[in-house]
Amino acid sequence: MIDRCSGGAHRCAPRRLLLLAPVALALLGACGSDDAPADASGPFDAGTRDGGNVDSAAGRTGFGEQCELDEECAADAPSCVELAAPAYAPGVCASACGEGGACPNGSECHDEVCIRCAAEIAGTVAPGGACGCSADCGSGGACEDGVCEVDCASAGCPEGSSCDGTPPTCRECLGGEPGAEDAECTCDADCEGDLACIGESCARPCAIDENCGADECRHELLLSPPSCAPPGSGCVGNGDVAIGGDCACNADCAAAAPLCLGLFAAGQRRLVCSTPCGPEQPCPGDLQCCSSDGASPYCIAASLAGSPRLTCM
Structure with a gap:
């Protein structure tokens, strides 16, 4: 393990890591890589999402399990990584990516460390749900900053949601009868006619002053x-x-x-x-x-x- 702290690894707190836009990886059952070396299977069995274990000999936490300090993590995942994503708190035990970004099944390579996926079954997290990797997300979504985002313009949205905004994203609607101008809303479908939900209020979208009559x-x-x-x-x-x-x-x-x-x-x-x-x-x-x-x-x-x-x- 690389010593990242002036006082050695014994008291090393989790390092921070932003969950970056995922790299396209070949997926095998869950979100692993066909190119993973034989010793990269880690705590995951091929095709499963069980993840994480405990090193019983050392009493330490295994790959993908929660941690606060490096010293809590087992040898197969020696780094306690803190992620800016709701699927992880306070940190998770992670291992370095293999050659070409190879990681165990059920994980993806982000910023040179293998991060465990969050869903028990791949492809089951709806747009807007918490995720650990892109394979968690259904409807062809991608895991961005710990949240499943989907190109709803082509993939559509779940029932009760609307594809709105710039860039387009699935927004959950209030439901009921569409409202008039200035009515409360959470998606365009909550507003009547040509109104759009802008800043949680139904409003008239425009491009130039001439679109607005006496207003601007x-x-x-x-x-x-x-x-x-x-x-x-x-x-x-x-x-x-x-x-x-x-x-x-x-x-x-x-x-x-x-x-x-x-x-x-x-x-x-x-x-x-x-x-x-x-x-x-x-x-x-x-x-x-x-x-x-x-x-x-x-x-x-x-x-x-x-x-x-x-x-x-």
């Missing part, structure tokens, strides 16, 4: 898509507010930053003039190009980019 097309940093909303009470409409400046409506903003973007910063609601951005459309000056959950990115001041939900480039 309001863009929100943490929500997608934009939706129709009335201009703010302080709207002047002179079109002279520069990028990053405070605004009350789209008409307040200059042509270089035509969107009055809604966001939250330091616990306060803000509206600032902004513009879409991207790798081929960088933001001017020291502004940052930020987005949330795959939604469209916008230029905002670095001082407003502190939300953990934001990804900035």
Whole structure:
């Protein structure tokens, strides 16, 4: 075992590991690899999902079982790894991946260690459920950050769910009669007509102001898509507010930053003039190009980019 701690392995706490997007592996019954060496079977029998054991001689925890310190783990899985995923707590005993990412049946290679799958039977975890590896997920899903995600646009969703949002994901619906504008919702099917569930409220999706009649097309940093909303009470409409400046409506903003973007910063609601951005459309000056959950990115001041939900480039 590699000593990762200044005081040796005896008191070594679990190292942190983000569960990365899974690598495509050849699956054998569960989520193992046909290329696994003969000694890589570990505590798993071919085609089973039993996982984990206890080294009775040493009284230590085996591969895939819970742990808090390296010293608790048996020799076949000597590293106690903490994962940013709900399927594991506080940590699990893991072993190094073999050549070419080979792992025992019932596990997958992530960041050079074999991580045990969570489901008792492969392919039984529904979209949105906790997982340990992609083979846990049904409907062709992939295990992303410990949750089964599925391309619902092609695979569909379970009964009572709807394929919504950007990127499309299965959302569980409230059910009952579809609601009018501003009604509570959890999926598009909860809303009547052409309304969409945006920020847990039924709203009119839009692309430009002309889609909204007397209202305007309001863009929100943490929500997608934009939706129709009335201009703010302080709207002047002179079109002279520069990028990053405070605004009350789209008409307040200059042509270089035509969107009055809604966001939250330091616990306060803000509206600032902004513009879409991207790798081929960088933001001017020291502004940052930020987005949330795959939604469209916008230029905002670095001082407003502190939300953990934001990804900035």
